[in-house]
Amino acid sequence: MQLGKGMVSRAYLENGIVSKQYLTPFHKYSPRNIESHWKNEVKALKLLKGKNHFPQLISVDPANRIIYMSYCGDPLSKENLPKDWKKQCKEIEKTLCSLDIYPQDFIGKDANPNPPYNKNIHIKGGVIYLIDFGIWSAKHTSGFNTITDIIKQLA
Ligand SMILES: Nc1ncnc2c1ncn2[C@@H]1O[C@H](COP(=O)(O)OP(=O)(O)O)[C@@H](O)[C@H]1O
Numbered sequence: 001m002q003l004g005k006g007m008v009s010r011a012y013l014e015n016g017i018v019s020k021q022y023l024t025p026f027h028k029y030s031p032r033n034i035e036s037h038w039k040n041e042v043k044a045l046k047l048l049k050g051k052n053h054f055p056q057l058i059s060v061d062p063a064n065r066i067i068y069m070s071y072c073g074d075p076l077s078k079e080n081l082p083k084d085w086k087k088q089c090k091e092i093e094k095t096l097c098s099l100d101i102y103p104q105d106f107i108g109k110d111a112n113p114n115p116p117y118n119k120n121i122h123i124k125g126g127v128i129y130l131i132d133f134g135i136w137s138a139k140h141t142s143g144f145n146t147i148t149d150i151i152k153q154l155a
């Protein structure tokens with residue numbers, strides 16, 4: 001089943017596992033710089049291994065630019081927003097800060113006015129998951145949207 005069709009990748013769900021394949025060839029799509037998105041995502045998922053609230057890396061197929069990872073449920077909506085979202089957001093921010101991962105791809109409701117507002121925040125079994133680590137910075141920059149900022153707009 002196809003989950004997503006972005007500018008630089010396709011995501012599929014098969015047998016409970018997500019495969020995200022980056023498009024080829026890399027150079028054709030610059031300046032979007034698919035190769036750097038690919039590298040960023042693999043790096044982040046390696047750092048996030050064993051951490052709650054993030055997809056778990058299963059394996060990487062560099063020859064075909066495929067990332068296999070655990071499935072993180074459905075996009076966040078008003079309906080599936082867990083009651084303890086503030087607590088979960090704090091946990092998420094603590095983990096990201098400790099690893100110096102600042103996702104840059106969490107646009108707010110203003111930029112994305114229709115549900116699910118932000119397709120990079122998912123919910124599975126009442127647990128918030130952040131996905132899509134193609135664009136992130138190792139430095140905290142001004143104007144950075146935290147997960148709390150984003151979800152606040154919905155709650
Ligand atoms: N691990 C995952 N669990 C559940 N859904 C996922 C997962 N990875 C991707 N998806 C779905 O596929 C879509 C596209 O994947 P994403 O990593 O956000 O790539 P893109 O760079 O195209 O935005 C997401 O919006 C999400 O709905």
Ligand SMILES: [Mg+2]
Pocket residue numbers: 006119120132
């Ligand atoms: Mg995305």
